[in-house]
Amino acid sequence: VVERVVVVGADAAGMSAAHQALRVARAHGRVLEVVVVERYTHTSYSACGIPYWMAGDVDSADRLVARTADQHRALGVDLRLLTSAVALELDARTVTVQGPGGGTEQLGFDQLVLATGARPRTPAWALAGDGGWVPGVRAVKTLDDGAAWVAAVTGRSAPGGRRPERAVVVGGGYIGIETAEAFVRRGLETTLVTRREVMSTLDPDMGARVRQGMTAGGVRVVCSEEVDGLDLRRDGTVAAVRSAGDAFPADVVALGLGVEPATGLAAGAGLPLGAFGGLLPDDRQRVADGVWAAGDCCESVERLQGLRVYVPLGTHANKQGRVAGENLAGGEARFGGVLGTAVTQFVAGGVHLEVGRTGPTTEQATAGGGEVVALVTESTTASGYMPQAAPIAVKVLARPDGRLVGVQIVGGPGSAKRIDTAAAAMWFHAGVADLAGMDLSYAPPFSPVWDPVQIACRRLADRLADRPG
Amino acid sequence: VVERVVVVGADAAGMSAAHQALRVARAHGRVLEVVVVERYTHTSYSACGIPYWMAGDVDSADRLVARTADQHRALGVDLRLLTSAVALELDARTVTVQGPGGGTEQLGFDQLVLATGARPRTPAWALAGDGGWVPGVRAVKTLDDGAAWVAAVTGRSAPGGRRPERAVVVGGGYIGIETAEAFVRRGLETTLVTRREVMSTLDPDMGARVRQGMTAGGVRVVCSEEVDGLDLRRDGTVAAVRSAGDAFPADVVALGLGVEPATGLAAGAGLPLGAFGGLLPDDRQRVADGVWAAGDCCESVERLQGLRVYVPLGTHANKQGRVAGENLAGGEARFGGVLGTAVTQFVAGGVHLEVGRTGPTTEQATAGGGEVVALVTESTTASGYMPQAAPIAVKVLARPDGRLVGVQIVGGPGSAKRIDTAAAAMWFHAGVADLAGMDLSYAPPFSPVWDPVQIACRRLADRLADRPG
Numbered sequence: 001v002v003e004r005v006v007v008v009g010a011d012a013a014g015m016s017a018a019h020q021a022l023r024v025a026r027a028h029g030r031v032l033e034v035v036v037v038e039r040y041t042h043t044s045y046s047a048c049g050i051p052y053w054m055a056g057d058v059d060s061a062d063r064l065v066a067r068t069a070d071q072h073r074a075l076g077v078d079l080r081l082l083t084s085a086v087a088l089e090l091d092a093r094t095v096t097v098q099g100p101g102g103g104t105e106q107l108g109f110d111q112l113v114l115a116t117g118a119r120p121r122t123p124a125w126a127l128a129g130d131g132g133w134v135p136g137v138r139a140v141k142t143l144d145d146g147a148a149w150v151a152a153v154t155g156r157s158a159p160g161g162r163r164p165e166r167a168v169v170v171g172g173g174y175i176g177i178e179t180a181e182a183f184v185r186r187g188l189e190t191t192l193v194t195r196r197e198v199m200s201t202l203d204p205d206m207g208a209r210v211r212q213g214m215t216a217g218g219v220r221v222v223c224s225e226e227v228d229g230l231d232l233r234r235d236g237t238v239a240a241v242r243s244a245g246d247a248f249p250a251d252v253v254a255l256g257l258g259v260e261p262a263t264g265l266a267a268g269a270g271l272p273l274g275a276f277g278g279l280l281p282d283d284r285q286r287v288a289d290g291v292w293a294a295g296d297c298c299e300s301v302e303r304l305q306g307l308r309v310y311v312p313l314g315t316h317a318n319k320q321g322r323v324a325g326e327n328l329a330g331g332e333a334r335f336g337g338v339l340g341t342a343v344t345q346f347v348a349g350g351v352h353l354e355v356g357r358t359g360p361t362t363e364q365a366t367a368g369g370g371e372v373v374a375l376v377t378e379s380t381t382a383s384g385y386m387p388q389a390a391p392i393a394v395k396v397l398a399r400p401d402g403r404l405v406g407v408q409i410v411g412g413p414g415s416a417k418r419i420d421t422a423a424a425a426m427w428f429h430a431g432v433a434d435l436a437g438m439d440l441s442y443a444p445p446f447s448p449v450w451d452p453v454q455i456a457c458r459r460l461a462d463r464l465a466d467r468p469g
Numbered sequence: 470v471v472e473r474v475v476v477v478g479a480d481a482a483g484m485s486a487a488h489q490a491l492r493v494a495r496a497h498g499r500v501l502e503v504v505v506v507e508r509y510t511h512t513s514y515s516a517c518g519i520p521y522w523m524a525g526d527v528d529s530a531d532r533l534v535a536r537t538a539d540q541h542r543a544l545g546v547d548l549r550l551l552t553s554a555v556a557l558e559l560d561a562r563t564v565t566v567q568g569p570g571g572g573t574e575q576l577g578f579d580q581l582v583l584a585t586g587a588r589p590r591t592p593a594w595a596l597a598g599d600g601g602w603v604p605g606v607r608a609v610k611t612l613d614d615g616a617a618w619v620a621a622v623t624g625r626s627a628p629g630g631r632r633p634e635r636a637v638v639v640g641g642g643y644i645g646i647e648t649a650e651a652f653v654r655r656g657l658e659t660t661l662v663t664r665r666e667v668m669s670t671l672d673p674d675m676g677a678r679v680r681q682g683m684t685a686g687g688v689r690v691v692c693s694e695e696v697d698g699l700d701l702r703r704d705g706t707v708a709a710v711r712s713a714g715d716a717f718p719a720d721v722v723a724l725g726l727g728v729e730p731a732t733g734l735a736a737g738a739g740l741p742l743g744a745f746g747g748l749l750p751d752d753r754q755r756v757a758d759g760v761w762a763a764g765d766c767c768e769s770v771e772r773l774q775g776l777r778v779y780v781p782l783g784t785h786a787n788k789q790g791r792v793a794g795e796n797l798a799g800g801e802a803r804f805g806g807v808l809g810t811a812v813t814q815f816v817a818g819g820v821h822l823e824v825g826r827t828g829p830t831t832e833q834a835t836a837g838g839g840e841v842v843a844l845v846t847e848s849t850t851a852s853g854y855m856p857q858a859a860p861i862a863v864k865v866l867a868r869p870d871g872r873l874v875g876v877q878i879v880g881g882p883g884s885a886k887r888i889d890t891a892a893a894a895m896w897f898h899a900g901v902a903d904l905a906g907m908d909l910s911y912a913p914p915f916s917p918v919w920d921p922v923q924i925a926c927r928r929l930a931d932r933l934a935d936r937p938g
Contacts, residue, residue, distance in 0.1 A: 048912060057855055064854060315909065315918055315919075336906045342911075343910040343916075345912070347914075383518060385515070385533060386518075386521060414886070416910070416915060417887065418889070421890055421892075421893045423890075424889075424894045424904075428894070434896070439784065440893070441810045441825055442811075443814070443885075445816075446814075449517075451889070462492075
């Protein structure tokens with residue numbers, strides 16, 4: 001018997017599911033036919049790499065593609081590009097797809113994987129009358145976006161090759177920061193407008209450190225302002241971004257307002273969605289009998305408190321896809337949940353600033369009424385006497401009993417990846433005293449003798465024991 | 470009632486114990502008199518920083534001193550420099566000390582902390598007839614050693630200011646590698662001789678990667694040779710290092726042969742020593758009633774298997790000292806054991822090589838008969854398309870049931886500190902599948918979407934499940 005698996009979406013989650021399913025089925029002696037349908041022309045690309053392509057670090061879109069369509073096919077996947085899934089019938093076990101020619105077809109399936117991803121949040125003011133982007137305005141999400149941005153910042157898309165001079169970035173999250181970095185590095189006068197503090201996934205005091213770094217690096221950062229609309233030139237291109245009475249002149253406007261789950265197909269089939277609009281798989285990534293979901297179209301479970309969260313990141317998409325693929329092929333795997341670990345950097349204008357974070361912010365962690373004790377420690381990334389020692393600030397959040405809630409890091413080169421140590425400890429429900437006691441590495445070029453994350457935890461442990469330093 | 474605490478040794482372990490004892494006593498409303506005796510003139514210095522002082526990264530010994538004697542005294546410690554503890558009477562609760570003037574005194578104590586440290590292993594051939602170093606030969610351990618080395622490599626200690634041209638480093642561990650780096654950076658023709666592979670705290674295949682990097686960086690690396698002796702010039706200075714029939718010309722010879730616990734005082738008092746010659750504290754750092762020990766004079770317990778090991782590092786000295794100080798002052802703290810986490814680097818001659826390791830080597834982990842499954846993964850430190858992506862090799866060792874035994878990393882910039890993620894997971898007895906599933910951070914400048922440590926664990930988990938990639 002050959003079972004047919006249909007996967008909708010050929011990015012990280014879908015392709016991880018497809019390959020893991022084939023691998024596990026092989027080990028179990030089962031034969032699967034795996035069909036993957038993908039609405040666009042490319043598979044498995046790194047959306048996170050697009051700002052670096054814009055900045056010039058990456059020279060072509062091809063480099064952002066982890067595996068080409070041909071490579072996927074060579075591994076046994078029946079991959080159908082430019083093919084959209086337009087309807088799903090769970091009872092009939094069919095998905096209706098529309099191919100490149102426009103004709104539709106019904107694909108029967110034994111198992112289905114929904115990996116339909118996310119779409120960028122797009123305010124009405126960013127769209128022209130025809131539903132397309134206002135010229136000069138665009139998100140930073142797809143390879144098409146990337147190509148358009150590269151053409152724009154290099155002047156290739158403008159009459160006479162004129163390069164834009166002024167950029168406005170709307171949104172202060174990862175994409176916003178990284179896009180602002182790209183614009184500064186391309187020599188554009190750059191303004192970032194965000195409705196809260198920069199990096200609202202950090203506590204505001206830590207976000208302020210990021211803002212100060214970006215400002216020092218040449219970005220005009222405007223916080224606590226919501227964009228109301230655009231001023232357009234006569235030719236319909238963007239001229240300025242309007243916000244609370246201010247107007248920020250702009251030749252280009254990049255949107256980094258986050259994404260929302262693309263779940264129209266699933267909703268049409270009656271599958272339940274959560275508060276964030278995402279699918280609600282269990283820890284085996286199952287959403288219904290023989291139906292699995294993975295990646296940015298799903299909500300996840302926050303590991304420590306068990307709350308549903310929406311954290312659309314490639315790391316989770318890969319892992320969830322793998323879990324879905326394993327389980328549908330007869331294996332047994334569980335997704336362990338998310339902590340909300342993430343890193344980014346702003347390296348431009350003589351500034352090298354790194355950011356790492358894991359766990360909820362103070363605001364999130366106290367929303368349900370729980371108490372949080374927090375402490376910020378300033379230290380250095382290497383022993384203080386070494387030339388590479390850079391400042392690093394570590395904020396540790398814990399419950400009054402010492403259980404770690406979250407860690408936030410803002411600092412110089414070598415700061416961000418330290419968040420993984422905290423994430424690894426928190427994965428196992430560590431307390432601040434546990435982390436302070438762990439056997440972490442030390443040598444003068446890499447750390448003070450107590451790692452900065454450990455210093456922060458030790459001090460918080462002392463404070464909780466009423467033994468301030 | 471004032472209790473008197475005597476601490477023998479004023480480096481990391483002793484001073485951590487002294488300060489934590491005062492802090493905890495204060496919180497408990499107890500009054501302690503803390504006397505610290507120290508044989509040398511300095512306290513709390515970074516021995517690990519000496520190679521970087523030699524290389525020129527650090528401009529004076531003062532910068533290697535974390536806290537001066539005056540700073541310790543201002544915090545309430547009765548610190549007595551140039552004062553040796555020469556005898557210990559446990560029944561009488563006294564320690565006999567010899568001060569700078571040569572006179573002796575008996576110090577009574579209620580509680581004693583032994584923090585006598587370690588001394589460098591010194592072969593007979595390195596010593597002259599008077600018991601001092603053969604001129605040109607020296608260890609790399611104390612601030613005096615550091616000052617002598619800085620004088621030597623800058624030519625300040627030679628007639629006419631002549632700088633040495635050829636250096637031999639004996640020993641292929643951390644100090645050996647870092648000293649070789651310093652010599653190369655100072656322009657010396659450098660040979661490193663070691664009796665096994667370079668970095669024998671790694672498996673030989675990973676050590677070979679370090680050797681290749683050092684060789685590319687300009688060091689002549691001679692493995693599997695034991696040094697037999699020296700050739701001397703007529704003036705008694707070193708001329709060459711002899712090893713298995715070879716002679717390696719040398720104007721200077723640095724010894725990096727490791728250290729051994731300095732436990733003469735404790736042994737004289739009848740305290741038991743272990744197989745490595747170190748004191749054997751329990752997990753509260755107690756060695757006898759009212760007697761505590763911490764730092765390089767102690768053996769430690771390896772956390773995962775409970776074996777006694779000798780890992781003389783500042784990280785453990787600080788933590789153990791803190792635990793001893795807390796307990797002797799009426800608090801309750803336990804040292805969680807060691808994994809053997811360590812990092813180093815070799816950055817010279819156009820090479821930037823980083824090394825991280827935690828847990829036993831394959832040889833150590835199988836010595837008791839246990840089985841180990843291992844796998845090496847080659848990946849990159851950043852997303853492959855980023856300019857900062859450097860090669861990184863990760864070796865993961867696990868038991869057949871998947872429990873992590875150890876991780877070893879050799880790679881370019883950004884490699885070494887990733888070992889902390891593995892150490893944090895191992896601290897909580899993680900398996901390879903746990904680590905592969907953890908929520909670690911990703912952004913293109915910092916990592917591929919699966920962190921290299923995670924890729925290695927995932928592949929080993931797949932192999933153990935008989936599902937090779």
